[in-house]
Amino acid sequence: MHRLDPRTKLICSLAFVLAVVLTPAGTWNVFVVYLLILLGLIWLSRLPIKYVLKRSLVIFPFVVMIAIFVPFFKQGQVAARYDIGAWHIAITYEGLAVLINVIVKSWLCILCLIILSSSTKFEELMHGMHRLKVPQVFVQITSFMYRYMFVLADQAMRMQMARDSRNFGLNRRNIFKTMGNMIGMLFIRSYERAERIYAAMLSRGYNGEIIVVNQLRFRLPDAYFALSMALLLICPAIMWW
Amino acid sequence: MSPDKAVEISGLSYVYPDGQCGLKDVDLTVYCGESVALIGPNGAGKSTLLLHLNGIIRGNTAIHVLGLPVIDKNIREIRKKVGMVFQDPEDQLFSLNVFEDVAFGPVNMGFTQEEIDRRVKQSLQKVGMQGYEKRSSHHLSIGEKKRVAIATVLSLDPELLALDEPTGSLDPRGKWALIELLRSLPVTKVIASHDLDMVASLCQRVVILDKGKIVADGKADQILGDKILLAEHGLAVPVAGDAPASSVCDSHSQTQ
Numbered sequence: 317m318h319r320l321d322p323r324t325k326l327i328c329s330l331a332f333v334l335a336v337v338l339t340p341a342g343t344w345n346v347f348v349v350y351l352l353i354l355l356g357l358i359w360l361s362r363l364p365i366k367y368v369l370k371r372s373l374v375i376f377p378f379v380v381m382i383a384i385f386v387p388f389f390k391q392g393q394v395a396a397r398y399d400i401g402a403w404h405i406a407i408t409y410e411g412l413a414v415l416i417n418v419i420v421k422s423w424l425c426i427l428c429l430i431i432l433s434s435s436t437k438f439e440e441l442m443h444g445m446h447r448l449k450v451p452q453v454f455v456q457i458t459s460f461m462y463r464y465m466f467v468l469a470d471q472a473m474r475m476q477m478a479r480d481s482r483n484f485g486l487n488r489r490n491i492f493k494t495m496g497n498m499i500g501m502l503f504i505r506s507y508e509r510a511e512r513i514y515a516a517m518l519s520r521g522y523n524g525e526i527i528v529v530n531q532l533r534f535r536l537p538d539a540y541f542a543l544s545m546a547l548l549l550i551c552p553a554i555m556w557w
Numbered sequence: 558m559s560p561d562k563a564v565e566i567s568g569l570s571y572v573y574p575d576g577q578c579g580l581k582d583v584d585l586t587v588y589c590g591e592s593v594a595l596i597g598p599n600g601a602g603k604s605t606l607l608l609h610l611n612g613i614i615r616g617n618t619a620i621h622v623l624g625l626p627v628i629d630k631n632i633r634e635i636r637k638k639v640g641m642v643f644q645d646p647e648d649q650l651f652s653l654n655v656f657e658d659v660a661f662g663p664v665n666m667g668f669t670q671e672e673i674d675r676r677v678k679q680s681l682q683k684v685g686m687q688g689y690e691k692r693s694s695h696h697l698s699i700g701e702k703k704r705v706a707i708a709t710v711l712s713l714d715p716e717l718l719a720l721d722e723p724t725g726s727l728d729p730r731g732k733w734a735l736i737e738l739l740r741s742l743p744v745t746k747v748i749a750s751h752d753l754d755m756v757a758s759l760c761q762r763v764v765i766l767d768k769g770k771i772v773a774d775g776k777a778d779q780i781l782g783d784k785i786l787l788a789e790h791g792l793a794v795p796v797a798g799d800a801p802a803s804s805v806c807d808s809h810s811q812t813q
Contacts, residue, residue, distance in 0.1 A: 439653035459653055466695045467647055512648040515613045519641040521665035
């Protein structure tokens, strides 16, 4: 898995995500097949399963935040009803079904992406995206983001320490005010850093185009992998037809 | 302009976009093979002057670098010949791994794959960082980052090195190792710094810049020996009872 061409992995992941998203809601046996495929991939790439599951939990707050209101608004058979003063709140079975489907689907997708990102080095992923003709601006922004995420986090942490060492029991309002200042400061510093980076790039002959040296090659295992993924993804499609 | 002049600047002034004065009527000639130190207090305009050397900032007068006027037509050639090393290696190392950073210049110059590989290997060897190609830049120590930053310009075989605070934020051991490394590179150097140890051991000539103006230009031992001159421009311990003690700190902290 780790030695496969990043392009193969990117395309297969995309195909997998598409397949999951396009599967009709409520076809539980199909979702089980998807999960089995993922477990097989985790086993193949020798990733510790606990680590993958733990990381996949990250997605839940986002999904829940977006989908939590669906059960309240979807029309259908009422599962529970609450009256709070003048409000009449009802939860429907149809709405709950949608919520569970959204959660399951997004969990399957995030599992797939975690497998992709933990079995591929970031720069290989970027090379792969570049070779797959993903717009250059997008690839560059992503790779700069990854490169400077750590620098930015460092800077934020130092500012936080500097604040804490001068912070003597501020009230809540003032804490928000300093936080606002810090975020603004961080933005300005990043902006200035961007200018210096650009100067450093110009100094070494940059003229608006990043030229990437191609070191990627499709090999036989790539073909095997892509073929078996295609077959595996066709299976569920047949199942619900 | 004779070919033995690496840099020739006359009457250069620069005003920052916010109206603050950056450089005022600067005349500077650097001869090939020289190592010139550009010293001065924080905010004196050292970095600004360096950025003129490869046309990142364009001045009001003609600047000649290695016999070429700094104009659009020559900019590619000049940037190849002038290796600019920035103060913060974090700005210079923007790629995902060391190889890509060192290869960035050669790739932009359109060299072949073999040539790029050869140059990357050679420049990493020169700075003592061979075998670090696949490491990611943000995981290196500050000393290692400084070395790789130098390698990223060496890969273009520059004839003039412009270094901004090369020893900034290094510990003494890292500092002296870097000084030895710079000494081993046989090219013309212009070094902006206020690290007088390094200047004394590396440069034959010293130029003092203060508030955008050149206030002294001469032999290193002569200028570094003139304690009163140095103290006047915030570069040495102030003469007793002459200035507040806080300026001692200034000469040790970094410029921004």
